[in-house]
Amino acid sequence: MAEEMIKKNDLIYLILDNRRKWLVTVKEGEEFQTHKGIIKFDEIIGKPFGSVVFSQPYETQGYKFYVLKPLPSDYVIHMSRKTQIIYPEDAGLILVYSGIGPGSKVIEAGCGSGALTCILGNYVRPDGYIYSYDIREKSLKRALRNVIKANLQDFVSIQYGDILIDDFEHTNVDSVVLDMPQPWKAIERIKTYLKLSGTLVSFSPTIEQVKKTTFALQENGFYEINTYELIKRKFQVKENATHPEVRMIGHTGYMTFARKIKDIKNPYREKKPKQDEFVKLNGMPLRGGEE
Template sequence: MTTWMRSGPFVEGEWVRLSDAKGRKHNIRLEVGKEFSTKRGQLRHDDIIGHPEGIVITSTLDGKYQVFRPLLSEYVVSMPRGAAIIYPKDAAHIITMADIYPGARVVEAGAGSGSLTAYLLRAVGSEGTLGSYEIREEFADTARANVEQILGGEVPQWTLTVGDVREVMTEPEVDRLVLDMVDPWTCVPLAAERLVPGGIICAYVATTTQLSLFVETLRADGGFTEPHAWETLQRDWHLEGLAVRPDHKMIGHTAFLVTARRMAPGVRSLEKTRRPAPGAYGPDYHGPRPAGMTRPEDD
């Protein structure tokens, strides 16, 4: 049983999440005989081990803390990282909008620190497979350590390869291709070759320039449906009696997400009927263009 699937009493070696009445939170790994230092004194691990979730323990200076197993969304934002993580709000949209399902064959380009990897492995289940590719070895090491910590050891359905996905991808056929990289548009030919008909390509990009280049490259290829792009903003609410209002802080822009589906071999997608906005493909635009539209210097 993996770390994030446990139930029953707490055991040595697993992570727990402590929270006090002011909302301060700590993640600790349980060890027999150890203590955890807080501003309100020491907390004994032995007071947690063997007890169920939802207990309240008291520190040596009478500080009280609730104890639960951390949700995956709580753990990934505080785990060790090399590369920036994909936030839970974006991971949730990738799982949903890219339709990652149990048994799916998924390739992920850009493992980063392993945040999205953990969510993908949960989604594909024991019958699916996930191939993760990471160019930087130090990032791959961090991702492997984090994923194995989260899932309780080696994961048979997961492979992690250090290298450029465009050069070393071994999967001949995949259902989903998820791209978290600087230049995802360079993977469109790979997606056209390896994605099954009806398969989904999904890119996670930070800037509007990346977004534009990726979308126009998909359109120019012609073998994918019209791309769908969006971003999500997460805002919590303050709740106290009748003082119910939006919180003063929020998780704003993190990245744009883009999805498109693979057409059948040899079939071009229906071009979206649209009139380009004035200047959309002007002299400052250097990416792919709609069929039949030339650059000013080509006229």
């Protein structure tokens, strides 16, 4: 694939070193101020992603900055946030275990800071859509800003909506993704939005929430109900000192997945065999039961 050139209004990942990294939109004729000098955007426009740029004034600053194309994980870590966000590794599991991909129609509640919204929006392109709802005005505003910054506004809507009480006009969506305090209360309503075989994903920080959600899913006839937790370990790689980093994030949350099905009773296997129908081997029953 040909090298991708940086254009005006592109989002870039500007890196000075391991600790100093920014997500910035390239504005023609404008500049980005850092404590290590000024980056003039006109110097970046027209260069390929993966290039370097030096801060000005060159004589007194002249630090080297790397310009990369941001990955979905970079959006999440560097975006503006107030609520607890979903981390990239959890978002990865959500994508592969929900089947959300190009063309998927997805309901999300709540959008929070829009971290997961941006990842999902990125993956449903070019013809899918994320309908994201929240009940807090601050979350809605912040999420919308982040979605626009990621240039995903054609694939995502951010709207006021209470998933517990509002009737949304959605039917046959591929997936519903919940990251909110009481997901179990939303399960019955959500069933009406999902298509058959569609996936429900619920992200919760506590096991108490997971249990309530799982029981609600069982009561509402969902199938393939599974909960997972991911522990990610980053490695320090050095000559004679390679090992997992000493500090790590010990807990993010639990992810519960389920499928909507249309169940009917099995007319062929309703009657269980009686005890005396069991075959016996040398006086021992083949399955359970007494002599």
